[in-house]
Amino acid sequence: MQQLAETMVAGQDTLLDIQNLTLSLRDQSGWVEVLNNVSLSVKPKEILGVVGESGCGKSMTALSILRLLPPRDSRLGGKIMFGGQNLVSCSESQMNRIRGRHISMIFQEPMSALDPVFTVGYQIEETLRRHFKLDRREAAERAIAALDSVGIASPRRVATLYPMNLSGGMRQRVMIAMALVCEPRLLIADEPTTALDVTIQAQIMDLLLGLADRTGTAIMFITHNLGLVAQSCHRMVTMYAGQVVEGGPVRDVIAGPRHPYTAGLLHSIPDSNRARGTLPSIAGRVPSLRHMPKGCRFGPRCSYSMQPCELPQSIENECIEGVDRREVRCNRWDELELRGVGA
Amino acid sequence: MSAGAASDQTALKVDNLHVSFGNPRRGSLIRAVDGVSFSVRQGEIFGVIGESGSGKSTLGRCLVGLLSPSGGGVLHDGVDPFKFSRRELNRHRRKYQIVSQDPNAAFDPRMTILQSICEPLNIAGEGTKAERREKAFAMLDRVSLAAEMANRYPHEISGGQKQRANIARALMLDPNVIVCDEVVAALDVSIQADMLNLFARLQEQFGLTYVFISHDLRVVSHISDRVAVMYFGKIVEFGPAHAVIETPLHPYTEALRSAEPEINPAAADARQRIILQGEIPSAIAPPGGCRFHTRCPRVRDICRTQEPQQRELLPGRHVACHFAEEMLGEKERRSLDLAGRDGAHQSATAHTGR
Numbered sequence: 001m002q003q004l005a006e007t008m009v010a011g012q013d014t015l016l017d018i019q020n021l022t023l024s025l026r027d028q029s030g031w032v033e034v035l036n037n038v039s040l041s042v043k044p045k046e047i048l049g050v051v052g053e054s055g056c057g058k059s060m061t062a063l064s065i066l067r068l069l070p071p072r073d074s075r076l077g078g079k080i081m082f083g084g085q086n087l088v089s090c091s092e093s094q095m096n097r098i099r100g101r102h103i104s105m106i107f108q109e110p111m112s113a114l115d116p117v118f119t120v121g122y123q124i125e126e127t128l129r130r131h132f133k134l135d136r137r138e139a140a141e142r143a144i145a146a147l148d149s150v151g152i153a154s155p156r157r158v159a160t161l162y163p164m165n166l167s168g169g170m171r172q173r174v175m176i177a178m179a180l181v182c183e184p185r186l187l188i189a190d191e192p193t194t195a196l197d198v199t200i201q202a203q204i205m206d207l208l209l210g211l212a213d214r215t216g217t218a219i220m221f222i223t224h225n226l227g228l229v230a231q232s233c234h235r236m237v238t239m240y241a242g243q244v245v246e247g248g249p250v251r252d253v254i255a256g257p258r259h260p261y262t263a264g265l266l267h268s269i270p271d272s273n274r275a276r277g278t279l280p281s282i283a284g285r286v287p288s289l290r291h292m293p294k295g296c297r298f299g300p301r302c303s304y305s306m307q308p309c310e311l312p313q314s315i316e317n318e319c320i321e322g323v324d325r326r327e328v329r330c331n332r333w334d335e336l337e338l339r340g341v342g343a
Numbered sequence: 344m345s346a347g348a349a350s351d352q353t354a355l356k357v358d359n360l361h362v363s364f365g366n367p368r369r370g371s372l373i374r375a376v377d378g379v380s381f382s383v384r385q386g387e388i389f390g391v392i393g394e395s396g397s398g399k400s401t402l403g404r405c406l407v408g409l410l411s412p413s414g415g416g417v418l419h420d421g422v423d424p425f426k427f428s429r430r431e432l433n434r435h436r437r438k439y440q441i442v443s444q445d446p447n448a449a450f451d452p453r454m455t456i457l458q459s460i461c462e463p464l465n466i467a468g469e470g471t472k473a474e475r476r477e478k479a480f481a482m483l484d485r486v487s488l489a490a491e492m493a494n495r496y497p498h499e500i501s502g503g504q505k506q507r508a509n510i511a512r513a514l515m516l517d518p519n520v521i522v523c524d525e526v527v528a529a530l531d532v533s534i535q536a537d538m539l540n541l542f543a544r545l546q547e548q549f550g551l552t553y554v555f556i557s558h559d560l561r562v563v564s565h566i567s568d569r570v571a572v573m574y575f576g577k578i579v580e581f582g583p584a585h586a587v588i589e590t591p592l593h594p595y596t597e598a599l600r601s602a603e604p605e606i607n608p609a610a611a612d613a614r615q616r617i618i619l620q621g622e623i624p625s626a627i628a629p630p631g632g633c634r635f636h637t638r639c640p641r642v643r644d645i646c647r648t649q650e651p652q653q654r655e656l657l658p659g660r661h662v663a664c665h666f667a668e669e670m671l672g673e674k675e676r677r678s679l680d681l682a683g684r685d686g687a688h689q690s691a692t693a694h695t696g697r
Binding site for chain 2: 053054167169170197198199200201202203206224225226227228230231251254255264265266268269270271278279280281282285341342
């Protein structure tokens with residue numbers, strides 16, 4: 001593992017550095033491994049896209065970072081380095097100082113993330129008062145300013161409303177206001193626009209990226225929508241069955257994927273420029289956590305699967321012009337010629 | 344039912360259809376579908392695109408007789424299903440099936456997949472028990488679902504598998520028309536691609552007619568022959584799928600197209616982005632004039648007062664916007680291949696109501 005010397009201080013080039021993270025959860029039938037050796041990093045002000053099908057461990061990675069997992073029924077291994085601290089071993093009270101202040105999160109379904117019995121203004125104030133020494137009036141003013149900054153037309157009135165009085169798009173704006181009100185250094189956005197219409201999605205993404213840019217917040221953007229990643233992220237990682245299988249700068253990955261799973265995801269999206277016909281799809285589905293295939297976890301669904309794929313694989317790294325790294329977890333990546341999108 | 348899949352035969356005809364909810368005396372009347380007309384040919388895939396609140400699902404439910412129109416009508420292969428008695432309607436309705444968005448809500452958790460799939464035949468009183476089972480297994484095979492899934496309960500299979508079972512059930516009564524309401528919205532992209540392929544294959548095998556409702560422009564344009572774009576209960580644009588998506592002639596379609604995230608970086612760079620302001624307005628108090636004027640980037644004075652008429656701008660392409668001709672001119676100038684071919688007037692007809 002990495003030395004402690006690498007733990008970063010503010011201003012260094014990695015904001016969040018996850019190293020060999022493993023997560024096991026317990027249910028009625030015992031422990032099951034959900035994340036296996038996940039390593040990824042986010043630089044300050046960077047927007048990292050995390051893609052993959054449901055059940056690939058994207059959200060579990062996010063919940064591990066914030067330690068929003070049942071303490072008795074979860075076991076974390078590896079390191080999550082943030083601001084010189086390893087979040088895996090932080091105490092609950094240390095985590096409480098980080099959550100919402102330095103790392104905040106936006107969830108997919110704003111209705112279930114907001115408390116139905118408090119006004120939205122109160123809920124934003126609560127975040128502020130938890131982390132800063134503010135009296136109610138100051139907190140209320142800052143909450144109204146936050147609502148104003150997310151493009152809500154009459155923030156003073158909206159602050160007095162309850163979540164049920166707002167539309168889906170408005171609720172997501174409130175969530176963003178709440179997440180960014182303390183100007184965190186990292187924002188985890190877990191499918192923030194999936195429940196919204198495309199026109200509202202465009203508004204929300206525009207808003208989110210603009211605000212993050214202004215406050216210098218880095219974003220870990222979890223989505224299954226590769227179009228959104230292409231449009232808004234600097235780097236991306238693909239997750240499959242609890243592992244990171246590919247990573248690199250977005251444009252490079254999309255133009256020339258190295259892992260058959262990333263390529264499969266790219267091609268299964270209907271493209272209006274392509275003639276109608278059979279869409280290339282990925283056969284089968286994500287394996288069950290209790291029955292992981294031997295060797296490559298994508299092997300049983302992969303059309304390039306061969307003998308070496310049954311061997312364990314590790315993440316292979318390669319530098320592109322010394323700037324950014326591409327990573328791939330595939331034993332055959334250097335023999336495969338996978339087609340990307342665009343040139 | 345029409346036996347041959349002759350493409351000039353009309354499977355569904357919708358004429359100035361209105362569906363309203365609520366009480367007009369209390370001033371809470373919601374016109375979910377407000378004067379929609381189109382016809383779907385036998386064997387055609389007709390796409391309906393719109394955001395939530397555009398009335399597309401209400402339209403879908405009305406097409407299969409689950410909701411009654413409050414004005415205008417629907418003709419199923421030339422007959423009006425709403426003139427039937429309840430008993431006759433139930434018989435007739437078999438040929439018009441709907442597959443809905445959420446496969447999790449579509450199955451009774453206490454019934455096995457096999458029991459659920461056989462249920463339509465039980466209700467229709469068709470065949471012996473053995474025949475029903477045999478047909479169910481045949482259908483499971485058609486939708487590429489392994490036979491061992493038949494005895495599982497809904498919670499034991501994945502969302503994609505449930506959606507396949509859902510389709511198998513809709514096919515049990517040999518329908519003529521299937522309304523697919525957001526059938527792939529809840530699925531992952533790789534599963535979604537599989538399902539779209541399945542829909543296309545079944546359409547060929549059974550000569551089905553689909554009305555394919557979705558908010559996803561990519562999905563609808565991939566599968567459909569023609570598409571209608573709905574906004575606030577009205578069809579704002581309608582025509583051949585490829586043409587509508589590639590060269591939208593209504594600002595709303597244009598905005599939808601632009602809001603769709605682009606994967607290809609080169610295409611994304613080339614495209615101008617239009618981000619619509621605001622949300623779909625309140626259904627109880629629709630804006631006057633053109634209903635899109637509150638969000639339209641091209642809005643002018645006339646839009647606030649006068650409702651645009653739907654007209655046929657190019658053969659088979661109908662648009663309801665005051666400035667559609669202007670947009671067409673712009674696009675032609677941008678040398679998008681849209682040469683105004685005059686000629687065969689397509690059998691499709693559409694016009695705004697009232």
